[in-house]
Amino acid sequence: MxxxxxxxxxxxxxxxxxxxxxxxxxxxxxxxxxxxxxxxxxxxxxxxxxxxxxxxxxxxxxFPGGFNNLNESFLPLCVQAAQAAIERICPDARRLLLIPENHTRNQFYLQNVAQLVAILRLTGLEVRIGSLSPEVTEPTTLELANGATLLLEPLERRGGSLGVKNFEPCAVLLNNDLSAGVPDVLRNLDGQWLIPPLHAGWHTRxxxxxxxxxxxxxxxxxxxxxxxxxxxxxEFGVCGQINFKERTGEECLAAQVDALLGRIRAKYKEYGVSDEPFVVVKADAGTYGMGVMTVRDASEVQGLNRRQRNKMSVIKEGLQVQEVIIQEGxxxxxxxxxxxxxxxxxxxxxxxxxxxxxxxxxxxxxxxxxxxxxxxxxxxxxxxxxxxxxxxxxxxxxxxxxxxxxxxxxxxxxxxxxxxxxxxxxxxxxxx
Amino acid sequence: MxxxxxxxxxxxxxxxxxxxxxxxxxxxxxxxxxxxxxxxxxxxxxxxxxxxxxxxxxxxxxFPGGFNNLNESFLPLCVQAAQAAIERICPDARRLLLIPENHTRNQFYLQNVAQLVAILRLTGLEVRIGSLSPEVTEPTTLELANGATLLLEPLERRGGSLGVKNFEPCAVLLNNDLSAGVPDVLRNLDGQWLIPPLHAGWHTRxxxxxxxxxxxxxxxxxxxxxxxxxxxxxEFGVCGQINFKERTGEECLAAQVDALLGRIRAKYKEYGVSDEPFVVVKADAGTYGMGVMTVRDASEVQGLNRRQRNKMSVIKEGLQVQEVIIQEGxxxxxxxxxxxxxxxxxxxxxxxxxxxxxxxxxxxxxxxxxxxxxxxxxxxxxxxxxxxxxxxxxxxxxxxxxxxxxxxxxxxxxxxxxxxxxxxxxxxxxxx
Structure with a gap:
């Protein structure tokens, strides 16, 4: 369908x-x-x-999290493309450590991890999963709803090298977007590929x-x-100094929203689109759809109630929103x-x-x-x-x-x- | 199945x-x-x-000739791999000229050509087909049994450049194994990729x-x-100086066959295989299964009758066999x-x-x-x-x-x- x-x-x-x-x-x-x-x-x-x-x-x-949602018949394509990725980035790698997100209770996400591990193994890598989660203090086997199992192991740092018990990976692949910042354990790795580089994480991005x-x-x-x-x-605009909790920067945001809606309206007119323009206000550093708001008029971002302000002010891992992007809807x-x-x-x-x-x-x-x-x-x-x-x-x-x-x-x-x-x-x- | x-x-x-x-x-x-x-x-x-x-x-x-026989669901894999091949060999190519075999009446082969063209076009190349056949003197459209059509065009050589009318390819891909030797029109191309290189053809290989x-x-x-x-x-052996028509070199061939069968017998014994060993005698430069003979005993290659000698002495394009390889069956x-x-x-x-x-x-x-x-x-x-x-x-x-x-x-x-x-x-x- x-x-x-x-x-x-x-x-x-x-x-x-x-x-x-x-x-x-x-x-x-x-x-x-x-x-x-x-x-x-x-x-x-x-x-x-x-x-x-x-x-x-x-x-x-x-840090894509839905490989489990792809059509099964695409698996060979994934394997072939993953082979190309490995050849390009870490051709000598034999052992790869995958670092997933910490939400170990999300069945859908865990199935994604299992699928990713399967793809990487099919390229001929030994793959183990190292968890950043403080809850994973010993090797933990998770049974997934789809019948797959995952073994999460606590990370071990030995000098400049990151691994899990009895496993020295050549490459470390992040499937964790680092929203909470870069854990020390990932810093200054020596002689191991770290994929993608740390600054691709949402703490920096x-x-x-x-x-x-x-x-x-x-x-x-x-x-x-x-x-x-x-x-x-x-189209998009940026508002750099905003604090939803303290209600500062609302004017800047309203002005940007108004300007952007104006530009969209002009484009809709040019193309004869009769739909109502809207913009989406998002935390510039955010992810997972947190700190997101749909706006049809600049007045909507002024005088937000407490619930709205709370919703906008915090993104994943409790980070405070300071910068927002206003994106054409x-x-x-x-x-x-x-x-x-x-x-x-x-x-x-x-x-x-x-x-x-x-x-x-x-x-x-x-x-x-x-x-x-x-x-x-x-x-x-x-x-x-x-x-x-x-x-x-x-x-x-x-x-x-x-x-x-x-x-x-x-x-x-x-x-x-x-x-x-x-x-x-x-x-x-x-x-x- | x-x-x-x-x-x-x-x-x-x-x-x-x-x-x-x-x-x-x-x-x-x-x-x-x-x-x-x-x-x-x-x-x-x-x-x-x-x-x-x-x-x-x-x-x-x-010069593979059966892309039409692959499972249709493998097409995306072919396209992805062809993209990789192009990036590796001729990344800047926009236009590609495909040179097929001359047997323009073989429906199966022509369907292979059509499939190959489809794969190459899906990688984003403009593809035309230039024919070496003397029969193709003007653009010729062939209707294939599977509903596809192919346009064969006569090759045009302009200085150091090979093409067809109004088409200057960046790359020339051979699907013709050059059994008959290298046509002059393919020699000394200037600034065009020729894939694979000429010495991959059976005139040299x-x-x-x-x-x-x-x-x-x-x-x-x-x-x-x-x-x-x-x-x-x-296992294999080689016999360098043989002439089936003039019946020279038969002893060399018989000795090689005997030695090879002996080695295979020893291996069969080692592995407890009770089947009868055999070897295959082939023209060293041959292709298309011509000049091929199955042999179970050295005596079979001595005193060949006229029909057998004729069969072995000529390979594709009328070439005479001089060297043979004896390969373990x-x-x-x-x-x-x-x-x-x-x-x-x-x-x-x-x-x-x-x-x-x-x-x-x-x-x-x-x-x-x-x-x-x-x-x-x-x-x-x-x-x-x-x-x-x-x-x-x-x-x-x-x-x-x-x-x-x-x-x-x-x-x-x-x-x-x-x-x-x-x-x-x-x-x-x-x-x-």
Whole structure:
């Protein structure tokens, strides 16, 4: 089953997919040239929004947590792409230590870890799992609902080397986004690959850095295929000094929201879109959909009540929000049995290896579907994202998935550029 | 459906698959290291023989002709691997010219060409087909039985550049094995990638060079996983000066056959194999199963009748046989509805992308199944070759396919080494 795409527009609808399809040679050639210059991350996933007139990424995750949601028939693609990633980043690695998130009670996340371990083992690596969680004080076997088992082991630091008992890994792969900061145990590793680099973690990463990199890449790409970059690029603004608890910075935020809504309104007018523009206010350093708010008018961010302020002021691991990004909202026009369906695309190295829809019945098409405690039903992509078929309509599943894969790779490329550009941050922090 | 494996042995049966399964980490690590040092060919396929006690390649084709026989669900794997091959060999290529074999009436071969074109186009290349055939004097559209169409165009040489009308390719990919020698039109190309290099063609290539390279690689690999290299390596001998028509060199051939049969008998005794040993005599420069003969006793190669001598003396394109390789025969113990079934594995870059069985009802298990005019029924591999599963028996399909993939990659590596080592041949020929 593939979600149905509806939109109020008939004009530009499918123009974008058609354009991607017509320019697929230029597109692939352009990506090939980019990846010659920029090293792709080991892995990543991106949340897309598809309004028909606009297809854009709203988040790029460098610690993807849903490998268990991919179509099983994509497993060989994942293995092949993981082989490429290992050859590119750590070709001599024999033993790999995977460091997952600490939420050891989330069955869905644990199934993701199990799937990731399976993929990595199939590339011919010995894989063990080292946990940062203080609760894991001895080897702990978890039985998963899908029948798989996971062995979590406490991390052991021996000099410059990180491992678990009787296991000296050549490479350490993070599936933990470091929202709480970098644990000392991960610092100053000597002779071990640490993937991705520490500054890819959310303690350092800023959504606005990514948005800036994406914006430049979208401009360049749009020129190659002759489209308005707005069709793939959400507009954004940043507010640097905000304190929701102490109610400072509200004016700055309101002004930014107003300006951004104005720009979107102008674009909607240009394209004859009659939907109501909205923006999404997010913690610049946040993740997991915490500290996120949908706004249709600047007045909504002024005079927030206590509940709203509390919701916005704290993100994962109890961090206080200081900087926010205001991102153009993109309506979700894909539905599946009347439920809103949003695509998530998975990549390893620079290859698209699959994806799934987050299908959510309880939320509107302009709301954030990746909110805490939110339950979505994953719907794996039916076909893969690399088989566009010009003989079919631009909206046929292989072509829609191809379009997803194109935009997802743009976001991945932006993340790669972002990580390169922010590498000095890590050095500065290490020196401090 | 997966062919049934029967063998008279119960002892060493499945030992090999079990060993591959137990050592898959070492195996993948070893391959990773090899491919760091040796550049894989763009593509290749290999014919395997599986007697249960022995799993060995008997041929490695650098111009694979059966992409149409692969499981359709492997297409994404092919596309991903082809992307890797292009990035490795000709990353800047935008336009590729494919040069197929000349037999434009073979529907099966033409479907292979169409499939190859589809794969290459999906990587984002513009692809046109330039024919070496003197019959193709103008653009010729062929309608294939499966509904696809192919446009063959006459080659155009413009100075140092090869192309077709209004098409200047960056890369020229050969799917023509150059049995008839190198046409002048392919020589001294200036600024275009020619893939694979000319000396990979059968005008220069010798089966014995490949066998020597394979033998060394099999030795090294066998040591890594602790097996007798004979389990994966067919013994061979070479006879350099033979003329079947003039009946010279028969004694040399008979002596080699006798010696080789003796070595095989000793091995069979060591492993308790009660089957009758046999060898296969092949033209060292031959292809397409021409000039091939199955021999069980040295006396069989002496006093050949006129028909036999004629059959052995000419290979593809009317070339005369002068050198022969005598290769240990490996019994085929896989059957499919009582028909002999032999695996063929397909690779692009260093990735196994699929394979199929040649299923043939009219031949015995010690005969060559790739003979001229021979009709086989292709049976695509059900699952891919990269998903070994230790939880299943060593003979379960994913594990048997994994074993095929391992041995196929050894043969591909041998071809890569062979092509590196024979590169000087090409330079010498160019200088001559």
């Amino acid at each position: 593939v979600p149905h795409l509806t939109t109020a527009l008939t004009g530009p609808l499918l123009d974008l997919e058609r354009n991607f399809l017509d320019h697929r040679t230029e597109i692939e050639q352009w990506f090939r040239a980019q990846w010659q210059e920029t090293r792709p991350p080991f892995y990543g996933s991106t949340d897309l929004r598809n309004s028909g007139f606009k297809l854009a990424p709203v988040d790029l995750n460098l 800023r959504k606005s850095n990514h948005a800036r990199a994406y914006s430049r890449i979208a401009q360049e790409f749009a020129q190659v295929i002759g489209i308005d970059p707005w069709r793939i690029n959400p 993109v309506h979700t026009f894909e539905t599946c049995a009347d439920a809103v369906a949003e695509p998530v695309v998975y990549m390893m190295d620079h290859y698209v290896v699959g994806g799934f829809y987050r299908v959510h019945t309880e939320r509107g098409r302009d709301e954030n579907l990746n909110a805490p405690g939110m339950h979505f039903k994953p719907l794996a992509f039916e076909t893969c994202c690399t088989l566009p078929d010009a003989a079919q309509g631009p909206d046929a599943p292989p072509n829609r998935f191809y379009a997803y894969g194109v935009v997802a790779r743009l976001a991945l490329l932006a993340a790669a550029v972002e990580i390169e550009e922010t590498a000095s941050t890590e050095l500065e922090q290490a020196a401090a | 997966v062919p049934h494996l029967t063998t008279a042995l119960t002892g060493p049966l499945l030992d090999l698959e079990r060993n591959f399964l137990d050592h898959r980490t070492e195996i993948e690590q070893w391959f990773r290291a090899q491919w760091q040092e040796t550049r894989p060919p763009f593509y290749g396929s290999t014919d395997l023989r599986n007697s249960g006690f022995k799993l060995a390649p008997v041929d490695l084709n650098l 010798r089966k014995s060079n490949h066998a020597r390279a394979y033998s060394r690689i099999a030795q090294e690999f066998a040591q890594v996983i602790g097996i007798d290299p004979w389990r994966i390596n067919p 490996v019994h085929t113990f896989e059957t499919c509805a009582d028909a002999v079934a032999e695996p063929v594995v397909y690779m692009m870059d260093h990735y196994v992308v699929g394979g199929f069985y040649r299923v043939h009802t009219e031949r015995g298990r010690d005969e060559n199944l790739n003979a001229p005019g021979m009709h086989f029924k292709p049976l695509a591999f059900e699952t891919c070759c990269t998903l070994p599963d230790a939880a299943q028996g060593p003979d379960a399909p994913p594990n048997r396919f994994y074993a095929y993939g391992v041995v196929a990659r050894l043969a591909l590596l041998a071809a890569a080494v062979e092509i590196e080592e024979t590169a000087s041949t090409e330079l010498e020929q160019a200088a001559a």
